[in-house]
Amino acid sequence: MTARGKWVFMQLDPVVTLLLNLGMGGEALFHRKGEPLPGNCQSAVLFEDGCAFSQHFWWFGYVHAVKTAELASHAMTASLGLDPLDDGEFTLDAFDKVLQEKKRSAIKTVLMDQKNIAGIGNVYIQDILFAAGLHPLRKTADVTEFERRVLHAAIRSQLQRALELGGLAYEKDLYDQPGRFKDFLVGYREGKPCPVCGTVVQKIRTGSTASFICPHCQT
Numbered sequence: 001m002t003a004r005g006k007w008v009f010m011q012l013d014p015v016v017t018l019l020l021n022l023g024m025g026g027e028a029l030f031h032r033k034g035e036p037l038p039g040n041c042q043s044a045v046l047f048e049d050g051c052a053f054s055q056h057f058w059w060f061g062y063v064h065a066v067k068t069a070e071l072a073s074h075a076m077t078a079s080l081g082l083d084p085l086d087d088g089e090f091t092l093d094a095f096d097k098v099l100q101e102k103k104r105s106a107i108k109t110v111l112m113d114q115k116n117i118a119g120i121g122n123v124y125i126q127d128i129l130f131a132a133g134l135h136p137l138r139k140t141a142d143v144t145e146f147e148r149r150v151l152h153a154a155i156r157s158q159l160q161r162a163l164e165l166g167g168l169a170y171e172k173d174l175y176d177q178p179g180r181f182k183d184f185l186v187g188y189r190e191g192k193p194c195p196v197c198g199t200v201v202q203k204i205r206t207g208s209t210a211s212f213i214c215p216h217c218q219t
């Protein structure tokens with residue numbers, strides 16, 4: 001099993017790969033032989049030995065069975081950008097190149113576009129931008145070299161930490177266990193003090209998404 005951005009790739013047999021994307025969230029659970037499938041499951045893979053793998057999508061999602069030899073032409077995954085968890089790929093140079101190409105856009109928009117970097121959603125972007133001292137609407141062209149370095153490190157450390165903790169408390173792993181990531185710096189902390197300066201954290205609208213910011217630390 002491998003992952004790229006929000007997509008999981010499972011080689012089911014020598015010729016078929018199952019591609020799964022939970023969209024805005026959901027459960028993908030493994031079931032041992034004899035265990036019933038959850039009542040809310042919307043799709044499932046039943047294995048010959050009696051085990052199963054079920055999916056439930058909160059809003060939307062994708063389950064695609066693709067011939068492994070044709071994976072490169074699967075449009076939704078072929079266009080994915082840099083993998084921030086791949087140290088060899090997500091280098092500072094590669095990151096700089098992406099920001100250079102998108103310098104007219106707001107930094108949050110650039111980071112969330114899966115064609116640029118695959119895997120940053122609206123949950124984890126909040127503390128990433130806070131760690132770099134960047135307002136979500138900062139024009140990418142105005143992000144300094146120092147800020148780019150801090151931002152690059154923040155993306156890696158934030159995603160790595162979330163991964164190690166198994167995601168958020170309302171998310172579950174393959175074995176139905178909840179995640180342990182809960183200590184946001186500013187994310188979802190509207191009205192509470194900024195952990196650095198004490199200024200009240202604000203929730204603002206940024207395009208089609210909500211952002212949580214410290215108006216003093218993020219400019």
Ligand SMILES: [Zn+2]
Pocket residue numbers: 194195196197198199214215216217218
């Ligand atoms: Zn602050």
